[in-house]
Amino acid sequence: MAAQSGKDMLLKLDQNGSGSFLTVAGLRTRSLNFNAASVDTTDQESAGRWRELLAGGGVKRASLAGSGVFKDQASDALIRSLFFAGTIRNWQLILPHFGVVQGLFQIVALEFSADHAGEVTFDLALESAGEVTFAAA
Template sequence: MAAQAGKDLLIKIDMDGQGSFQTVAGLRATRIALNAESVDVTTLDSPGGWRELLAGAGLRSAALSGNGVFKDAASDARMRSLFFAGDHPRCQVVIPDFGTLEGPFHIASIDYAGTHDGEATFEVSLASAGQLAFTGA
């Protein structure tokens, strides 16, 4: 597989609750972290004293984050309204030449910043809030 452009890793938000996804405007950097906690079932009888893990058990989660230039676009307004309402919108993460991850996410934080001689910026963090689906590229 060839190297991928970071600009192609996209975070999209459902704009109307009906599956109309739009890329979150102004992002310069995005990140996704997938996690799977293990369940240790090791006992004194475990073969060779090696740790044993219970297959198919444990908590799985995904965390999304991004930062960039604040543009006050429709996607920004949608994210702000969902944050204040406490809703869990469906989001998509497009991972270039890999696939798309989709499901409900909790908007954990939105940070805005700016200096007197620079652009207004924002950071957003999202945490999975239900089952996610993966569709390969």
């Protein structure tokens, strides 16, 4: 498989809960992280005193992050309103030639910054708030 262009990795937000997704405009970087906490079941009878883990146990979570510049009033305004209201909404991350990650996420951080001689930028962090699915391309 050939290398994939980063510009094709898209973060999309369900605008009003109806399944109508809007691409978050102006993003220069995007990232996705999956984590799973393990459940230690080691006891005095564990073979060789090696740690044992419970298969399928623990809590899974996904984190999405992005940063960029403001370009689109519709997505910018929606992101700000969702953050200040603490709203959980359906999001998608399109991974080119790989698939789509989708689920409920809450915006947990929204940061604005600017340089005197540059553009206003923003950083966005989301945490999963329910089951996250993956559909292969």
